[in-house]
Amino acid sequence: MRSLFALATALCVGCGGADDVESAGSGGSPGECPPGARWVNDRCLDAGVQDNGCPAGEVASADGACAPAGVPPEACAPGFEPDEDGCAPILPAMPCEDGRMATPGETRCREVAPCRTGTWGAIPTEPNTQYVDGSYTGNDSDGTSAKPWTTIQQAVFAAQSGAIVAVAEGSYAESLDIQKPIRLWGRCPDLVEIVTPVDGVYFGAGADGAEVRDLAIRGDRYGITAIGADDIRIDRVWVHDTAELGIYSEGVLSVTRSLVEATSFLAVHVAGGSLTVEDTVVRETQPGADGSFGRGINVQMESGSRSSATVRRSVVTNNRTDGMFFRGIGATIEATVVSDTQSQASDGNFGGGIGAGVGPTGERGNLTIDACVLSHNRYGGIEVVGSDVAIHATTVRDTLPREADGEFGAGLSFYDSPAGERPNVSVSSCAISGSHGNGVWLDTSDGVITGTVVRDTSPAVALPGRGINATEHGAGASVLTLSSSVVSNSIEAGVVVAGSIASLDGVLLRDTQPNATTQRGGVGILVQDFTGGPGEATIAKSVLQNNHDMGIFVASADVIIDATMIRQQLVSPLDGTGGVGVQVQPAEAGNHRPQVTLRDSIVEDNHGIGFVEFASDARIEHSLIRHTQVDGLAGFGDGVAAITFIDPASPATLTISNSRIEANVRAGVANFGAVVSLEKVDVACNPIALAAEPRLGVTPTFHDLGGTICGCGEDDGTCKAVSAGLAPPEAVMP
Numbered sequence: 001m002r003s004l005f006a007l008a009t010a011l012c013v014g015c016g017g018a019d020d021v022e023s024a025g026s027g028g029s030p031g032e033c034p035p036g037a038r039w040v041n042d043r044c045l046d047a048g049v050q051d052n053g054c055p056a057g058e059v060a061s062a063d064g065a066c067a068p069a070g071v072p073p074e075a076c077a078p079g080f081e082p083d084e085d086g087c088a089p090i091l092p093a094m095p096c097e098d099g100r101m102a103t104p105g106e107t108r109c110r111e112v113a114p115c116r117t118g119t120w121g122a123i124p125t126e127p128n129t130q131y132v133d134g135s136y137t138g139n140d141s142d143g144t145s146a147k148p149w150t151t152i153q154q155a156v157f158a159a160q161s162g163a164i165v166a167v168a169e170g171s172y173a174e175s176l177d178i179q180k181p182i183r184l185w186g187r188c189p190d191l192v193e194i195v196t197p198v199d200g201v202y203f204g205a206g207a208d209g210a211e212v213r214d215l216a217i218r219g220d221r222y223g224i225t226a227i228g229a230d231d232i233r234i235d236r237v238w239v240h241d242t243a244e245l246g247i248y249s250e251g252v253l254s255v256t257r258s259l260v261e262a263t264s265f266l267a268v269h270v271a272g273g274s275l276t277v278e279d280t281v282v283r284e285t286q287p288g289a290d291g292s293f294g295r296g297i298n299v300q301m302e303s304g305s306r307s308s309a310t311v312r313r314s315v316v317t318n319n320r321t322d323g324m325f326f327r328g329i330g331a332t333i334e335a336t337v338v339s340d341t342q343s344q345a346s347d348g349n350f351g352g353g354i355g356a357g358v359g360p361t362g363e364r365g366n367l368t369i370d371a372c373v374l375s376h377n378r379y380g381g382i383e384v385v386g387s388d389v390a391i392h393a394t395t396v397r398d399t400l401p402r403e404a405d406g407e408f409g410a411g412l413s414f415y416d417s418p419a420g421e422r423p424n425v426s427v428s429s430c431a432i433s434g435s436h437g438n439g440v441w442l443d444t445s446d447g448v449i450t451g452t453v454v455r456d457t458s459p460a461v462a463l464p465g466r467g468i469n470a471t472e473h474g475a476g477a478s479v480l481t482l483s484s485s486v487v488s489n490s491i492e493a494g495v496v497v498a499g500s501i502a503s504l505d506g507v508l509l510r511d512t513q514p515n516a517t518t519q520r521g522g523v524g525i526l527v528q529d530f531t532g533g534p535g536e537a538t539i540a541k542s543v544l545q546n547n548h549d550m551g552i553f554v555a556s557a558d559v560i561i562d563a564t565m566i567r568q569q570l571v572s573p574l575d576g577t578g579g580v581g582v583q584v585q586p587a588e589a590g591n592h593r594p595q596v597t598l599r600d601s602i603v604e605d606n607h608g609i610g611f612v613e614f615a616s617d618a619r620i621e622h623s624l625i626r627h628t629q630v631d632g633l634a635g636f637g638d639g640v641a642a643i644t645f646i647d648p649a650s651p652a653t654l655t656i657s658n659s660r661i662e663a664n665v666r667a668g669v670a671n672f673g674a675v676v677s678l679e680k681v682d683v684a685c686n687p688i689a690l691a692a693e694p695r696l697g698v699t700p701t702f703h704d705l706g707g708t709i710c711g712c713g714e715d716d717g718t719c720k721a722v723s724a725g726l727a728p729p730e731a732v733m734p
Contacts, residue, residue: 034624035624035660036624036660047602048565050505055508055543056484056507056508056541057485057486057507057508059450068085069485070085070429071086071394071429071431072429075393075429076393078335079105079313079335080335085486087371087393088373090104091106092109097109098261099189099240099259101281102315103279103281103313103315104335104337111190112189112236112238112259113188113189113236114188115190119168120145120168120187121187123166126163128159128164129163131144131155131168132148132152132155132165132167133150133167133168134171136149148168151172152194153174156176156177156180159182160180161180161181162183163183164182164183165184166186167186167192169187169191170192170193171193173196173197174194174195174197175199175202176196176202178201178210179204182211184201184212184215185212186213186215186216187214189214193215193218194219195219196217197219197220198222199221199222199225200222200224201217202222202227203224203225205229207226209230212234214235216238216239217238217240217242219243220243221243222245222246222248223239223240223246223263224239224249226248226251226253227251230251231252232249232252234253235254236258239260239261239263240262240263241263244288246264246285247260247267248270249270249275250270250271251274252274253270253274253276255275257279260283261282261283261285263285264288264294265292267295267296267297269298270298270300271299271300271307272307273305274307274309275310276309276310277309277310278313279314281317282297282314282315283318283319284318285319287344287345287346293344294319294344295322295325296322296323298324299327299329300325300328301329301360307329308329308330308331309331310331310333311331311332311333311334314337315337316339317338317339317341318341318342319342320342320343321344321350322341322351322355323352323374323377324338325354325356326355327357328358328360329365329366330365330366331366331368332368333354333370334369334372335371338354338373339374339377343404349402350378351402352379352380353374354374354383355380355384356389357417358385362386362421364388365387367384367387367388368390369391372394372395373394373395373397374394375395376399378402378403379408380399380408380411381411381432382412382413383412383415384415386419386423387423389414389423389426392428392430393428395433396411396430396435397431397434398435399411399436400436401436401460401461405461407460407461407462408437409458410436410438411439411454412425412427412439412441413438413443414443415443415444416445416475422446424445424446425448427449427452428449430452430453432452432453433453434458435456436465437464438457438463438467438468438469439454439455439487439490440467441469442469442470442480442500443471444471444473444475446479449468450485451484451485452485453485453488454485454487455467455489456489464493464515465490466491466492467495468482468487470495470497471530472532474532476532477533478500478501479500479502480497480502480504482503482505482507484507486509486510487509487510488510489512491512491513491515492514492515493521494547495509496525496526497525497527497537499530499531499532500535501535502527502537503538504525504537504542505541508545511546511547512524513548514549514572514573514574519574520572522550523547523548523552524550524551524552525537527552527554527555527559529557529587533592534591534592535556535558537557537558537559537560538559538562539552540561541562541564542564542565543565544564544566545567546569547570548573548578549578549580550580550582551566551580551582551606552581552583554582554583554585554616555733556585556588556591556592557592558592558595558596561582561601563599563600565602566604567581567602567605568604568605571631571632572632577608577631577632579608580607581603581610581628582603582610582612583612583732584616584618586616587733588733589646593615593617594618595616595617595618596618596619597620598618599623600621600623604627608637609628609729610625610626610639610640613643614644615650616653618654619654619656619657621657621658622659623659624659625659625662626660626662626664628664628666630666637666637667638664638667638668639686641669641670641728642654642669642676643728644674644696644698645731648673648695648698652673653674653675654671656678657678660684661681661683661684661686663684666686667726668683668684669690670691670728671692671701672700673693673698674698674701676700677704678704678708679704679706679707680706681709682709683708684710685711685712688722690721693725695728
């Protein structure tokens with residue numbers, strides 16, 4: 001081994017350009033791929049291109065075509081239309097009036113069910129039908145159409161199992177006790193209402209299979225209650241303005257083509273049973289008497305039971321606390337709108353769109369959300385605790401902070417349960433935009449995110465506006481797998497891996513903005529230690545572009561950067577500093593010493609320094625680092641810098657092999673008291689090829705492992721390490 005370190009007074013100033021550099025992607029065999037490219041499927045692929053040939057941020061279809069991340073237009077469900085990178089529901093432009101509704105695909109508000117002509121409209125006529133007409137003045141009622149009952153309860157008592165109770169126009173002030181499987185059927189909700197003083201329409205044991213159709217129910221307490229009865233069917237019913245629960249069941253319940261509005265506490269609540277909701281609107285649920293809840297749909301398991309829920313083609317809007325919440329159950333939500341959920345009236349907390357949590361004794365929930373749109377909810381768009389969730393082709397936009405204190409507001413949030421149950425999360429082909437605090441937040445969770453766009457995240461109180469945040473709180477690291485996705489226009493950091501483990505593949509991460517107040521930050525990817533230990537990440541086939549401050553920041557973490565393009569990071573608008581491609585350092589004294597590898601990658605057109613490491617162990621393999629520009633305040637402009645930091649007894653180490661470092665504004669490789677080894681490195685057309693500056697009393701060392709050349713144009717290629725009195729940049733705290 002021969003030392004390249006030799007002080008010189010003459011610098012290579014005025015070296016020529018790099019127009020003759022071989023472009024990445026050329027070559028005819030693995031050994032011919034230039035630095036910054038790799039050999040895949042008999043061809044050289046550029047950094048930032050996935051193995052399937054699609055650029056970072058795009059998804060390969062079955063036929064091999066590349067398509068942008070987000071919800072594919074063809075994945076928008078019937079009743080929805082493509083909108084930017086997601087979908088939007090087709091609904092009336094203005095909210096519907098009381099008693100009117102529209103489900104996805106309808107552009108005008110309509111009645112819940114049409115009113116047909118005749119006393120009993122379109123109610124089917126059957127031999128055993130019991131008829132009700134409150135306006136009948138005779139005293140000889142027998143349940144026939146000629147002599148109808150004047151109260152519904154009379155008809156219920158008289159009806160055989162399976163019979164229709166046909167109700168004519170009128171307002172019927174009565175609570176119903178139904179203990180048999182009758183079919184309660186009104187002329188239409190606009191003309192037939194049951195006004196219940198206490199218990200509403202009650203289905204008890206023996207009422208399995210009973211139905212309620214085409215009428216309205218309101219009351220001083222409950223609307224519809226089913227205890228001990230299964231398979232209760234509610235179709236084209238308007239349940240509204242109840243002082244407590246709108247619909248409550250402990251068995252199997254279906255609600256179809258109905259409107260549930262302005263009920264109280266919980267609009268549709270199933271405890272220990274199963275629920276199906278289709279083509280239904282649930283809206284404007286009011287808080288209970290103590291100001292709590294106001295939830296739209298709530299389904300939970302009870303001891304000894306296993307509940308389930310399905311919600312399809314429905315609208316859940318303007319409720320409080322949660323649009324929907326599922327506790328310890330399996331639930332499927334498809335082609336449904338959940339919007340404008342408000343925080344709880346009593347304390348200004350919560351306000352999420354869809355929530356799922358564990359059961360009463362820690363049972364995991366299982367949630368599937370497909371082709372839905374969630375917008376303008378508070379606290380969280382979708383929030384899952386200790387359960388499993390699969391979210392596909394779903395749009396979550398404009399999630400707002402909670403009303404109490406302006407905190408939270410994430411599009412997607414996942415947390416472990418108090419008992420330590422970790423969520424298992426799958427997010428595919430989704431669009432998450434306009435969130436607050438975090439676009440996606442994994443806290444001690446396992447998440448796989450593919451083909452998804454996360455953009456335009458704004459700050460909330462105490463939360464900066466990160467795109468994706470994978471963290472832990474001492475209960476275990478989150479594990480994030482992110483592929484073929486786009487994260488853009490976040491604040492302070494695009495992707496954060498804090499004390500957690502992440503794999504990023506084919507991610508386009510761009511336009512991260514600084515904090516609006518301090519004008520600092522704007523990191524594309526931040527990998528750092530946290531309470532549980534160092535972070536770990538692999539970043540592959542990705543592109544980081546136009547982020548402020550840094551492309552990738554590694555603080556007390558171990559990272560592999562593979563086949564990735566890191567270019568055009570921007571300086572701070574405050575003072576023009578920053579714009580670094582990759583920065584590696586301990587988070588603070590005594591913290592984990594980072595281990596970082598950069599290979600088959602391109603770092604170009606950044607500011608200040610292309611790749612800089614402090615008190616770390618780093619390797620650069622088969623990579624291209626070029627065209628680093630000065631930043632606005634400190635100057636710099638180095639391709640690569642290695643800096644001994646804090647402890648002179650533990651100098652930074654850097655090995656560069658099979659790489660090209662060219663046309664940077666100041667130094668190709670700057671060594672500040674570090675140990676740098678070079679093997680087969682072309683240090684081309686930099687004013688200073690190798691800068692050697694003492695740091696903390698440590699003499700810089702270069703080791704030549706063979707095959708390294710320096711110079712430009714007609715230079716002889718000899719490498720000389722020179723001291724020009726250069727100053728290193730400063731480390732920053734994450």
